[in-house]
Amino acid sequence: xxxxxxxxxxxxxxxxxxxxxxxxxxxxxxxxxxxxxxxxxxxxxxxxxxxxxxxxxxxxxxxxxxxxxxxxxxxxxxxxxxxxxxxxxxxxxxxxxxxxxxxxxxxxxxxxxxxxxxxxxxxxxxxxxxxxxxxxxxxxxxxxxxxxxxxxxxxxxxxxxxxxxxxxxxxxxxxxxxxxxxxxxxxxxxxxxxxxxxxxxxxxxxxxxxxxxxxxxxxxxxxxxxxxxxxxxxxxxxxxxxxxxxxxxxxxxxxxxxxxxxxxxxxxxxxxxxxxxxxxxxxxxxxxxxxxxxxxxxxxxxxxxxxxxxxxxxxxxxxxxxxxxxxxxxxxxxxxxxxxxxxxxxxxxxxxxxxxxxxxxxxxxxxxxxxxxxxxxxxxxxxxxxxxxxxxxxxxxxxxxxxxxxxxxxxxxxxxxxxxxxxxxxxxxxxxxxxxxxxxxxxxxxxxxxxxxxxxxxxxxxxxxxxxxxxxxxxxxxxxxxxxxxxxxxx
Numbered sequence: 001x002x003x004x005x006x007x008x009x010x011x012x013x014x015x016x017x018x019x020x021x022x023x024x025x026x027x028x029x030x031x032x033x034x035x036x037x038x039x040x041x042x043x044x045x046x047x048x049x050x051x052x053x054x055x056x057x058x059x060x061x062x063x064x065x066x067x068x069x070x071x072x073x074x075x076x077x078x079x080x081x082x083x084x085x086x087x088x089x090x091x092x093x094x095x096x097x098x099x100x101x102x103x104x105x106x107x108x109x110x111x112x113x114x115x116x117x118x119x120x121x122x123x124x125x126x127x128x129x130x131x132x133x134x135x136x137x138x139x140x141x142x143x144x145x146x147x148x149x150x151x152x153x154x155x156x157x158x159x160x161x162x163x164x165x166x167x168x169x170x171x172x173x174x175x176x177x178x179x180x181x182x183x184x185x186x187x188x189x190x191x192x193x194x195x196x197x198x199x200x201x202x203x204x205x206x207x208x209x210x211x212x213x214x215x216x217x218x219x220x221x222x223x224x225x226x227x228x229x230x231x232x233x234x235x236x237x238x239x240x241x242x243x244x245x246x247x248x249x250x251x252x253x254x255x256x257x258x259x260x261x262x263x264x265x266x267x268x269x270x271x272x273x274x275x276x277x278x279x280x281x282x283x284x285x286x287x288x289x290x291x292x293x294x295x296x297x298x299x300x301x302x303x304x305x306x307x308x309x310x311x312x313x314x315x316x317x318x319x320x321x322x323x324x325x326x327x328x329x330x331x332x333x334x335x336x337x338x339x340x341x342x343x344x345x346x347x348x349x350x351x352x353x354x355x356x357x358x359x360x361x362x363x364x365x366x367x368x369x370x371x372x373x374x375x376x377x378x379x380x381x382x383x384x385x386x387x388x389x390x391x392x393x394x395x396x397x398x399x400x401x402x403x404x405x406x407x408x409x410x411x412x413x414x415x416x417x418x419x420x421x422x423x424x425x426x427x428x429x430x431x432x433x434x435x436x437x438x439x440x441x442x443x444x445x446x447x448x449x450x451x452x453x454x455x456x457x458x459x460x461x462x463x464x465x466x467x468x469x470x471x472x473x474x475x476x477x478x479x480x481x482x483x484x485x486x487x488x489x490x491x
Contacts, residue, residue, distance in 0.1 A: 027272035033264070033282075035292060035364020044306060044367075045299030048253065055246040058239065059206065062213035065224050094414050095208040098407050098436045102443040103201055105403045110193070110447045113399075117180050118173045121395045125165075128398040129158045131405055150336045165391055171479050172391035178473045179267075179392075179454030185275070186266035188286035193450040196258035200251060200446040204439045207247040211435065214239045245313055252305035255446050256357055257293045260301060262453035264361030265289035271461040271468060289361060297360050300367040304353045311346040315339055320434060351393075354452060358460040377463045383487060392455045400444035407440025408433045462487060 027033060039045065113120045132155040139148035183189040217224045218236045225231035265286035273281040282288070293301065322335040352371065355378065359370035378387065411433055462469050462480070466488045470477040481488045 027280075031364075032272065032362050033268070035296060037296070039296055039299060040360075040364070040366040041299035041303045043299070044303040047306075048249065048298070048302035051246050052250060055210075055243065055250070058214070058243060059210045062210055062217050062239075065213065065217045065229075094411060094418075094432070095435055095439065096205060097414070098411050099201055099204045099208070099439050099443070101410050102204075102403060102407050102440040103197065105406055105440070106197065106444040106447045107194075109399050109403065109444065110450075113176075113451065114180055114183075117177045121169050121173060121176070121391055124395045124398045124402070125158075125162050125391075127402055129155065129162060131402060132158050135405075149333075150340075165394075168391055171483060172395070174476050174479055175455060175458070176392050176395075176451065178458070178476050179451055182267060182270050182454060183450065186270070186286075189262055189266050189450050189454075192258050192261050192265075192286065192290075193447050196254055196449065197443060197446045199254050200443055203247060203251055203254070204442065207243065208435070208439075210243050211240060214243060241313070241317075244316070245309065248312055249302075249305055249309040251442050251446075252309050253298075253302055255442075255449050256301045256305055256353075257290075257298070258446070259354070259449045259453045259456075260293040260297060260357050260361040261286060261290040262450060263289070263358045263457045264292060267454045267457040268358075268362055268461075271457060271472060272465075274472065292364060293361065297364055300360050300365070300370065301357065303367040304356060304371075308346060308349055308353065311342055311349060315342040315346060316434065316438070318342060320430060351387075354393075354456050355387075355460055358456050361457075362460070374460075377460065380463075383459055383463045387459055393452060396445075396448035396451055400441045400448055403444035404437040404441035408437040411436035 112123075116123070132151060136148060136151040136155045139145075139151055215236060216222055217229065218231050218239065219225075220231045220233060222231065265288070268289070269281045269285040275281070318335050318339040322332055322339060352374070355374040356367065356370040359365050359374050360367070363370075365373065377383070412429070415429060415432060458469065466477075469480075470488075477488070
């Protein structure tokens with residue numbers, strides 16, 4: 001009885017059934033967990049495979065040339081050797097260290113979330129405010145006025161948001177606690193998260209070396225240009241954009257496969273079949289969900305991921321253009337506004353996609369059908385108000401934002417400490433910091449997908465069969481019923 005294992009908790013397992021005298025539907029109702037044996041959205045599956053094959057070809061061509069030239073001549077921490085023309089192996093080592101740091105920070109954040117579930121929201125939101133203020137002060141100090149104005153607005157907005165959202169934290173904390181409790185009893189949640197994180201880290205390392213090798217092989221003035229290679233700045237730009245696009249799309253697909261696996265596996269099975277103690281949960285739900293996600297539903301996942309990838313790529317390009325400008329000017333303000341607009345659209349698409357993926361996980365639907373059914377479900381039940389007021393997603397996103405900023409800070413310190421020859425005038429600071437931020441935030445979001453999967457599955461289940469949550473997590477159901485009675489109407 002005194003063992004350190006957490007054992008069944010009230011949030012995870014309630015022995016009495018039909019707490020609210022309701023009749024639960026069959027877990028297999030309307031084809032749930034029994035999708036049709038067909039490949040959905042095959043066109044996007046073929047496109048995804050084709051772009052990944054192109055990524056492999058680019059890596060073989062660029063890396064073979066890079067290794068032949070000894071990677072640019074610089075080692076770890078060496079700043080004055082090697083080529084001064086473009087990025088070289090010193091940057092590769094830097095971004096490898098950034099990847100390692102992002103791994104440590106992401107894992108630490110997930111562990112903190114598990115240990116201090118009820119405090120993590122306050123801590124994350126406050127830290128994001130502090131970092132925004134710090135960046136704001138730094139930009140004013142360095143006279144980067146366009147960035148300073150934007151981050152002043154962001155800092156003030158984040159302060160007002162925190163004070164306005166404090167009343168929502170208790171419900172979000174309870175929701176997060178239920179998800180963490182379920183995760184503690186289904187170790188496959190953390191296994192899938194860590195495996196996805198390792199794949200993401202490997203993709204990041206691969207992307208780092210492809211980026212550096214592409215710069216070294218095709219930048220005008222580099223050694224390979226003297227051996228007959230056609231070199232131009234436009235070719236470098238085009239290949240870097242393609243490599244970044246492929247990296248982002250593949251990363252999105254990996255993360256969403258993990259999300260669909262956890263939603264259709266441990267979280268979906270817990271919600272519809274009940275805890276393992278009831279003896280109704282099918283054997284190996286996580287493995288079955290992964291097989292469906294990585295085969296029949298991979299095209300649908302690639303479809304939704306492509307939309308987010310294109311928006312993220314546009315936002316990154318706007319950010320790079322803004323960072324390359326000087327001080328306060330109308331162009332910088334326009335780029336900042338455009339970046340914010342694209343970022344807002346991207347967040348809306350991600351918000352919508354997440355619930356479409358739950359439909360894909362549970363029913364094996366094509367992407368368009370899942371999106372339509374998700375919209376109808378959310379609007380008919382009034383789940384949108386509950387989703388909008390939930391701070392779990394915001395907390396996880398802010399946590400990833402913190403990891404990305406810390407990764408960029410690490411890269412900035414490294415650049416200043418080593419002073420590499422290629423960055424003597426600071427011309428490569430912006431892209432290096434952007435790469436570091438991208439790697440950090442992608443790694444953190446990958447781990448956060450485990451929490452997001454649980455929360456999103458509960459919301460979709462609440463829209464379909466709210467009485468099930470009354471039996472699974474009575475305390476959470478009572479809190480939702482008192483704050484959002486329209487969601488549980490008829491229960």
